[in-house]
Amino acid sequence: MSVQGFSSRTDRMLDRADAVCLRRGSRLTDLRRQVLGLVLEAGRPVGAYDLLDKLRTGHKTAAPPTVYRALDFLLEEGLVHKVERLSAFVGCLHELCEEDDGCGHDHSGSHTAQFLICSGCGSATEIDDPSIHASLAAAARRAGFKPHKVTVEAEGLCSLCSAATAARPAARAHG
Amino acid sequence: MSVQGFSSRTDRMLDRADAVCLRRGSRLTDLRRQVLGLVLEAGRPVGAYDLLDKLRTGHKTAAPPTVYRALDFLLEEGLVHKVERLSAFVGCLHELCEEDDGCGHDHSGSHTAQFLICSGCGSATEIDDPSIHASLAAAARRAGFKPHKVTVEAEGLCSLCSAATAARPAARAHG
DNA sequence: TCGATGCTGATATAATATAACGATCGGCCA
DNA sequence: TGGCCGATCGTTATATTATATCAGCATCGA
Structure with a gap:
């Protein structure tokens, strides 16, 4: 369960992410869900150390590897993207946005x-x-x-x- | 004058770079020429600290700002590009390669x-x-x-x- | 001569990312 | 059941990439 309260929109996107992972046999653990939630709530590119700060409000022990490992997983699953020019991360709306249900893209693995x-x-x-x-x-x-x-x-x-x-x-x- | 010996091909490209800068009213100083030469000789993406190491063989006092300032200039002039995914730099062949004389591209400022x-x-x-x-x-x-x-x-x-x-x-x- | 500007030297520090090792948890199967 | 194994996470330390800041010096034009 989330320690932080995410918006209901974010929660719905997290549930979708959960379903995506389930389908693929990978695990959206609490930690990964938490990090993904923070990325989504930001609504803009957010740096790993910004995420780390936010994560720490509900997770005192978090260290850089904590957030980088979660991000690696999320990148691998295509749930977030890295914006290289900014060294920052954003949620992949095409995977998670309800509005984009019918866009026909399959981002999986691409x-x-x-x-x-x-x-x-x-x-x-x-x-x-x-x-x-x-x-x-x-x-x-x-x-x-x-x-x-x-x-x-x-x-x-x-x-x-x-x-x-x-x-x-x-x-x-x-x- | 170059402290290090560059290949004659590199020297020709450096002369072209010099001409480009002259035309634009900017200055390809010795230091910048040296850094550009190192990038060109590498022939592949090369990191700023790699460049720094190489630069130091003929320039004992070089520090990170030395190479980053030169790179900033070269980027601004379009003489090198940054490969974001690698945090590394490469020469822009379209600006400098003799083989590309007639390619018709004008990269200036783009x-x-x-x-x-x-x-x-x-x-x-x-x-x-x-x-x-x-x-x-x-x-x-x-x-x-x-x-x-x-x-x-x-x-x-x-x-x-x-x-x-x-x-x-x-x-x-x-x- | 003076000030403005641009380039470089030099030190310090910020920001981003990974290595390495150990602990824990669950599933799986002999 | 018990033990093994792989995946996940905690923790400390360190590597890598990039910038801030201030001072010195040269050049150029007023």
Whole structure:
């Protein structure tokens, strides 16, 4: 059971994650569930040591390996992604979001992630554009390269920050 | 002047880099030239502290900021790229390679990089696929996102390693 | 000459990630 | 039942990557 109270939305996503793991014969332990919950609640890329701090509020003994091991598991299962440019982690909404039920993607084992990272507000929006994926797959094939894990990251300004910056050049964040 | 002897190929690339900087009004100082030379000679992604070690053979006093400042400059000028997945740096062949004279790409200020990273032999091949670029630009536009720096990294097996692995599963490297 | 700017030297420290070893828990099967 | 085994986690220590800060020095233009 969770020591911390997560939002009901997060809890539903955790239950989905649980089901996914069950189906695959892997175990979403309390600790892993806790870490995944923290990542999901953050709603933005969050660093391992930030997670560690939060984890410690309900788990005094946690140390770096505690959170890194949990993250390794979650990455392996495709439940979270790492944003390389930020050395930070985000939940994979395509796996866990109820709104995305019918998107048809199967992320299991593909380990591919595409992000639009806003340097204004720090958000990272996961896109999963089939045409980017296809172009990359084609280029790899031409090179005789067999891709295993693929990272696509664009850093720039989201629409809100871009509008805000146009209005007042010193703007740092929106909502 | 270089303290270390670089290959004549590297020297030619350094001269090109010098010309590029001159054209832009930036300065490829001895130190920066030295660091760029080390990156180019490596011929594969190389970590900042590896560079530091090499730099120290001819420059006893070098410290981390020495190499990071040089790398920041080189990144800004598009003369090297950072491979995020490896926290390592490679020369941008499209800027510096004589063979690529007529490729028509203008990388200046675009800060985009696409790599095929082989986990077998540690090579990182820069591709610069226009269709990947176009797909990404289109996806960003649809999201109202203005990309500034773009990273595309596929980790997997290059053709040589893939062949070697098929032949003898324990293989680690080719040539 | 003066100040502004850009580059480097040098020390210290922050931030991110892993190694290594032992303890515990559960399942599995002789 | 008892013992083995693999998976998970606790704990300490350390490795790796990156930045902050301040001082010195050169260059350039006013």
